[in-house]
Amino acid sequence: MIPTPVIVRVLRDPQSVRSLALAEWDLLLRQARSANLLARLADLLLRHDLAGCAPEAAAMHLEGATVVAARHRVAVEWEISRIGQALDSAGLPLLLLKGAAYVAADLPPSHGRTFSDIDILVPKARINEAEAALMMHGWASSHHDAYDQRYYREWMHELPPMQHGKRMTVIDVHHAILPETAASKPDSAKLIASSVAVPGRPGIHVLQPVDMVIHSACHLFHEEELDKGLRDLTDLDALLRHFAGQPDFWPQLAQRAQELDLARPLYYALRYAMRLLHTPVPDAAIRAMAASGPPALLAPLMDALYGRALLPIHASCGDPFTGAARRSLFFRAHWLRMPPMLLVRHLAHKAAMAMKQEPENQP
Template sequence: MIGSQDNLNFPLREVLLYPATAAAYDLGRWDLLLQQARGAGLLARVAAVLRDAGLDDRIPPEMRWHLDSAFTVYRAHSEDVRLEVEHIARALKPAGVRPVLLKGAAYLAAGDRARLGRLYSDVDIFVPHDSIDTVEQLLRWQGWSGEELSDYDQAYYRRWMHEIPPLIHRSRGIAVDVHHNLLPLTSRVKLDAEALAAGITPSEFPGVDVLAPTDRVLHSAAHLLLEGEFDNAFRDLSDLYLLLTELSAADPGFWDALLARSRELGLHRILYYALRYLARLLDLAVPPDITAGLQSAAPVAPVRWVMDRLFTSALLPISVAAPGVWPGFARFALYLRSHYLKMPLPLLARHLWHKAVITPFEYRQTDPV
């Protein structure tokens, strides 16, 4: 069965959860670990976890340089993001806007363990909707610019989505995604951006904030389960595991607060799915009363059966998923589901028609070849 215990006996999972197991690996097992970690974007995290566990001296010399190189890249990424956040905060200061960092940058700025070995493709920030035009203009004045998009794609972002088109700094090359909500405005899963404001707290970086701990978990879960992109799914699942284990250990009331907040923000079912698959795939110990409290969010049995088989395949690294066509089908099915949840059916049909027919036609009309 997909997601059964037999299929979960792979070295990447073992080392992330139980680092000491690596001490008994032979070279073949180490080689498989490195292949799986690299494919899942978690090589630097494996290096960080082994160092954190005091097992650095148990790494075979043949494997050490791979992990040392990944760890060096991680440290460089972290410093680049820290400096970029300083630039963003300085650019927005004249308007009195304190951006709220999201996802990877938030883990770094909050000092969360989920920052360990985390690599970054961009910096995500969240600002009030009524400040979005000012924020975009200030960033453009300071060297960020967007790629050329069609009128349709501009409207797609600005009318229906939860963010403006990505901006990339002309000299530093780092992208910033500016959000005014955490979910698309047309999403079937509604999220009141103003409800997040009560929990926003200062970060360890000057001039920027982060979401409340419960909200960082819920946003991470929503991003993982609703975006429909699974290339980094196991990494994001590992992020969630680190967040939950750290925050619940530090605060005895965290689990109850998380459950209450999921209801308040309308993310009750998202939390249900996230904890279900964290327990199944990463052995997360969820308190029984929390599991019981989430039963009202569970889908009906046939839907739950289907979702279990789709998610337990799609969330695993592609290199360790079940052989055959099933993993690709599962990811594609969840990709379609994400679009169904993002838009009402008439709008989705219009969007798919435009992207499948109109956009290629317009491209052929402008292509000089």
């Protein structure tokens, strides 16, 4: 059993920082930085009036992370306006996903969040128009290998990532939230039809609350690389706490997950948010999702895997089985994305490419 990391203890109970020794502060910052949560930790302490508890050396790191996160937010706002302008030229609305949506709607997960790209969702029938409009405004595909182009355009749920020629910012243009080849096939048309306009932000839309939570769960529990797993789980925790006060949120959440064929990832999201972060979930919601969990014999294994892989990638947050847990979930994610023969072909291609590049990288 891995001892509860100090970052998890503080996320559960921010007041616990009052009793941290200097060595624990050092470990807290290291774990938070590894999990991409340093700026969120700084925001958490500020909101609970605990920033003054940080030793001077720790405070410097937290203040620096806050500055970086604020700069990220300004940059994201600018990119949102530029993407909106590009899509508007093609008569397309801007529907933001994940982090950019949190920023545009000023939702709690946006506080102290940093970004590597911006995700948008467009109807599949109009994805070529969206790509052309973005290209006219300076973005271009960042993947030029013929196999990668086919991989994205035929099998995946998005275009190859597009990077701006001057600002080097990256957009992921989605037409669905799971690959074409995945076993689960949530209807993107339903997501788009139920999206909501952001008040005071003409032309900008985000997913409705229940869909936003379900998409966040889907993204995390179909993800092959979980280096940001704890950060994404804190996104879910913040969304659930924020939307919990809305009438009928919890009954609608379970019903919508079934409708979108995404009940299993939502089950995992609620289970591990409760386990790791003590997210409050009503008993009725737990009962509504109980039948969506894995088979009884598989459940302990999933707990063992995610109980390790959702922790920061740091020596203090692992045990001898952590590496195997991460590798197992990596292969699970690919298994969920592709049928067996296509998966074998894809992994064989990637392995061949890695072997080909290895001699080139040697001195």
